[in-house]
Amino acid sequence: MKILVCDKTEASAIERMRQAGLTVDVRDDITPEELSVVIKDYDGMVVRSRTKVRAPLIDLAPNLKVIVRGGVGLDTIDADYARSKGITVMNTPLSSSASVAELAIGFMFALARSIYAATSSMKAGKWEKKKFEGDEIAGKTLGIVGIGNIGKEVAKRARALGMEVIAYDPYASMPEGVKSVSLDELLSSSDYITFHLPLTEETRNMIGVEAFARMKPGVRIINCARGGIVDEDALYDALVSGRVAGAALDVFAQEPCEGHRLFTLEQVIGSPHIGAATHEAQKRIGAEVADKLIEYYQRMR
Numbered sequence: 001m002k003i004l005v006c007d008k009t010e011a012s013a014i015e016r017m018r019q020a021g022l023t024v025d026v027r028d029d030i031t032p033e034e035l036s037v038v039i040k041d042y043d044g045m046v047v048r049s050r051t052k053v054r055a056p057l058i059d060l061a062p063n064l065k066v067i068v069r070g071g072v073g074l075d076t077i078d079a080d081y082a083r084s085k086g087i088t089v090m091n092t093p094l095s096s097s098a099s100v101a102e103l104a105i106g107f108m109f110a111l112a113r114s115i116y117a118a119t120s121s122m123k124a125g126k127w128e129k130k131k132f133e134g135d136e137i138a139g140k141t142l143g144i145v146g147i148g149n150i151g152k153e154v155a156k157r158a159r160a161l162g163m164e165v166i167a168y169d170p171y172a173s174m175p176e177g178v179k180s181v182s183l184d185e186l187l188s189s190s191d192y193i194t195f196h197l198p199l200t201e202e203t204r205n206m207i208g209v210e211a212f213a214r215m216k217p218g219v220r221i222i223n224c225a226r227g228g229i230v231d232e233d234a235l236y237d238a239l240v241s242g243r244v245a246g247a248a249l250d251v252f253a254q255e256p257c258e259g260h261r262l263f264t265l266e267q268v269i270g271s272p273h274i275g276a277a278t279h280e281a282q283k284r285i286g287a288e289v290a291d292k293l294i295e296y297y298q299r300m301r
């Protein structure tokens with residue numbers, strides 16, 4: 001069985017797949033154009049978020065039987081279309097939950113104490129003690145939109161920090177200590193709102209002008225889920241008006257996004273989609289990709 005690894009994947013995982021009898025080609029910087037030429041030769045592909053697997057590519061892949069997405073979001077793959085062609089689509093749902101949750105919690109502290117702005121001020125040779133009076137996290141209300149694997153990890157950590165945790169998720173059961181609320185109640189009563197739900201037709205631009213108008217003045221927003229869930233223009237206006245006191249973003253409607261106008265605002269901090277980019281998560285993702293492909297191969301032999 002011939003597998004094409006299209007994105008960066010742990011060397012130990014590739015080694016294990018080869019030892020199990022799979023033929024593995026690694027082209028982790030392959031372009032979409034190159035991929036569309038070679039994909040016809042492969043039975044399986046391993047992708048991360050960089051490589052998009054859309055219907056036209058699937059149509060060029062008559063031998064493709066399995067796609068493994070290292071990571072969570074399947075929004076980069078036309079999964080239903082692939083399945084309609086008999087292709088198995090798998091991901092590694094739990095491998096990066098702790099890493100993303102830690103980034104969201106880190107962002108919350110960074111926003112509460114203006115850590116980035118204070119550091120920039122120090123690096124500019126200043127001592128602006130009065131400017132950087134912050135807030136405690138303890139006792140504040142955290143609203144979690146989407147309480148799946150990552151949302152639950154965030155909730156656990158936030159409760160340990162003494163926060164009140166509420167969540168909106170029409171499809172999930174609430175973990176202990178988390179109050180289920182409507183989206184309206186979450187928007188109007190949270191001091192911090194963090195998003196941990198997929199980007200779907202239902203969730204695209206779910207947080208726009210009207211949602212910001214219902215939020216508590218001074219709320220802080222964290223998005224480590226997907227760009228496009230929070231309308232970036234509406235967020236910009238809400239930051240400029242002061243309704244939103246700060247925002248921390250790991251994901252953007254268009255990625256990569258050098259020179260994004262949100263980053264002209266001092267109260268915005270962020271990172272280039274690094275939620276799952278920890279050594280621990282990468283190792284777990286690689287191991288889970290290898291486990292799933294080897295198991296699939298052994299089952300199909």
Ligand SMILES: NC(=O)c1ccc[n+]([C@@H]2O[C@H](COP(=O)([O-])OP(=O)(O)OC[C@H]3O[C@@H](n4cnc5c(N)ncnc54)[C@H](O)[C@@H]3O)[C@@H](O)[C@H]2O)c1
Pocket residue numbers: 071072073093096097100145146147148149150151168169170171172196197198199202203224225226250251273274275276277
């Ligand atoms: N920043 C990163 O690098 C990074 C890494 C991993 C995952 N993610 C993103 O985080 C998201 C969440 O990951 P997860 O592992 O917790 O997924 P999950 O499937 O375990 O949880 C998602 C939750 O969202 C809920 N949901 C779906 N539609 C909703 C809606 N309209 N309103 C409220 N809740 C809704 C689901 O019921 C589910 O409980 C992923 O979809 C992915 O896009 C980002």
